[in-house]
Amino acid sequence: MEYLKAFAVGGLICCIGQILIDRTKLTPARILVGFVVSGVILSALGLYEPLAEFAGAGATVPLSGFGHTLAKGVRASVADNGILGAFTGGLSATAGGITAAIVFGFIAALLFDPKDK
Amino acid sequence: MSLSSDEYKKMGEKAVPKTKSIRNLTGAFLIGGAICALGQFILNFYLDLGLSTPFAGTACSITLVGISALLTGFGVYDKIAKFGGGGTLVPITGFANAVVSPAMEFKSEGFILGLGVKIFTIAGPVIVYGILASVIYGIIYWIMGLL
Amino acid sequence: MAHKIGKQTIIIDSPVGVFSAAAVGSKKEGEGPLGKSFDIINEDSRFGEKTWEKAESKMQELASWKALHKVGLEMKDIDFIFAGDLLNQCIASAFSARGSKVPYIGLYGACSTFAEGCGLSAVFADSFAKNCLAIASSHFCSAERQYRFPLEYGGQRPPSAQWTATAAGAALISREAGPPYIKAVTFGTVEDLGINDQNNMGAAMAPSAAATLSQFFKDTYTDAEDYDLILTGDLGAVGSVLMRDLMAREGFSLGENYNDCGLMLYDREKQQVESGASGCGCSAAVISGHIFPKIASGELKNVLAISTGALMSPTSVQQGETIPGVAHLVCYSSEKGGIF
Structure with missing residues (x-):
């Protein structure tokens, strides 16, 4: 059941992305920015947490979940450290994913060459 | 040419074939759903190892990014994306692909000015605007706490 | 001598024609319906080079070498080279002409370059030149990374998108040559x-x-x-x-x-x-x-x-x-x- 919920909710969130690809001329980077910022806003309004509790990875793996993690990090950090937390909370909470992308990106570039299509 | 750009735009819209919406949505739902279900599996795995919820979440993200980097390196991720579309773009694996692919591509211009400069050429805006949004939210949250 | 008629059209008066021509492509082009019409198909789209840009230069070199070889001419017999490609500052053309020691006229007309080169060659050959070489090339990989996305980036192409050909063509346009x-x-x-x-x-x-x-x-x-x-x-x-x-x-x-x-x-x-x-x-x-x-x-x-x-x-x-x-x-x- 848990997997089914993750599959269904995650799939539906991705469908929103697909509609943006097909129906608008938005470039991928713009769509991704839209998802992250929406995640921050929905989380700030208290709407994303219930979705994450319901769908688990179905809500946290899409990039809107990345926005949710940013917002959650800021919230916790502001509660602990005041205004300074607004500056440290977001990146601290998402450091793992961003650092992993840089590290694995670098390693992949060392090991692989792009191929013709 | 004796016609206005508005008239031409209308002619152009008629000439462009329709996107296969149903097929694309199916692909996005299936692939996106599968990646999220895989994420759930990895998350449960780390929780079972005894990691706390936030740490398990971070470990799950790192693992998915690693898998995506590997698939990108082997030249497979873009093939899945042809079918998956939004299903490969929106999950964190799409973010990873957007970081790894320019790193590989632009190393031919050197590790500093190629790879180092261009690694965030696609995904950079995500981090910039994600952080900006979170800082704005943090400041509002702080002010509301003062009231 | 060529003369102009109407608003834009230049009539070539002396018998100027295509003395020889050659086409170079890669795997995908070879597998297409016109695969057999290429003079050289190299399955490896890097053409043995380290970068895609160098590969594109190599295609131009191969195309012009093949066109000259067909009629037993050498670079020293050529009066002018008209060449162009899609890369920034037309490096594929300039770099391939580097060793030729032939006066080089670099063109940028995007994908119109081949006709631009053939047209200018014909006008030159109609007046004071004997042999002109018109060359144009494009490479899927060098174009993608310059205009769109890294090759390994996963994206969907809309139905109106087009595929940049990995191909080069060279035409030797000479006085007293033809048909064509x-x-x-x-x-x-x-x-x-x-x-x-x-x-x-x-x-x-x-x-x-x-x-x-x-x-x-x-x-x-x-x-x-x-x-x-x-x-x-x-x-x-x-x-x-x-x-x-x-x-x-x-x-x-x-x-x-x-x-x-x-x-x-x-x-x-x-x-x-x-x-x-x-x-x-x-x-x-x-x-x-x-x-x-x-x-x-x-x-x-x-x-x-x-x-x-x-x-x-x-x-x-x-x-x-x-x-x-x-x-x-x-x-x-x-x-x-x-x-x-």
Whole structure:
């Protein structure tokens, strides 16, 4: 059941992305920015947490979940450290994913060459 | 040419074939759903190892990014994306692909000015605007706490 | 000596023609319907080089070497090189001409470059030059990384998108050569009807092709029926439909004798290239490898080849500019006598 919920909710969130690809001329980077910022806003309004509790990875793996993690990090950090937390909370909470992308990106570039299509 | 750009735009819209919406949505739902279900599996795995919820979440993200980097390196991720579309773009694996692919591509211009400069050429805006949004939210949250 | 008639058309008076030509491509081009018409197909699209840019230069070198080799000429016999490609500052052309020691005239006409080069070669050969070499190339990988995304980036291509051909064509245009003879050249005007979608280049370029072709008809008092083949460069499926519509509006109806190199190079369904092929190499290779032999053998008599170029840059696209197009026309014939 848990997997089914993750599959269904995650799939539906991705469908929103697909509609943006097909129906608008938005470039991928713009769509991704839209998802992250929406995640921050929905989380700030208290709407994303219930979705994450319901769908688990179905809500946290899409990039809107990345926005949710940013917002959650800021919230916790502001509660602990005041205004300074607004500056440290977001990146601290998402450091793992961003650092992993840089590290694995670098390693992949060392090991692989792009191929013709 | 004796016609206005508005008239031409209308002619152009008629000439462009329709996107296969149903097929694309199916692909996005299936692939996106599968990646999220895989994420759930990895998350449960780390929780079972005894990691706390936030740490398990971070470990799950790192693992998915690693898998995506590997698939990108082997030249497979873009093939899945042809079918998956939004299903490969929106999950964190799409973010990873957007970081790894320019790193590989632009190393031919050197590790500093190629790879180092261009690694965030696609995904950079995500981090910039994600952080900006979170800082704005943090400041509002702080002010509301003062009231 | 060449002379101008009407508004834009240059008539080539002395018998100037294509002495020799060659087409170079890679795996995907070799697997397409015109695979057999290429002189050189290299399965490895890196052409043994370290970078895609060098690979593209190598294709140009191979194409010009092959064209010269066919008729037993060498670089020292060439008076001028007219070459162009899609890369920033045309490095593929400049770098391939580096070792030639032939006066080099670098061209940028985007995908219209081959016709631009052939047209200029014909005008030069009609006056003071004996042998001119017109070369154009494009490479899928070097174009993707410059104009769009890294190769391994996962994205979907909309149905109006086109596939940059990994191909090069070289034509040796000489006085007292032919068939194919070059009868006339019409250099086109820059046209822009407000298309700003980088994934719909055919629509961006069609107005320029229609403008050049209709002006040529008016200048020469001829019509579409007077030609066995009217061939645009890389308008693709979307652009060639628009081309017919635009020509109809101008009062010229294009019939069965109209085709587009972008529709010929690949099997659009099987090879998943959406709207068709594009790139300087598309018209260069199709015309050099496939069309010239047919004119030489007399299978085609009078042919109009109109290469079309989209004149945007990544910067102009990001700044929200629309995409202007330009198209140049070269009129070929299998017969020596005048047709105008």
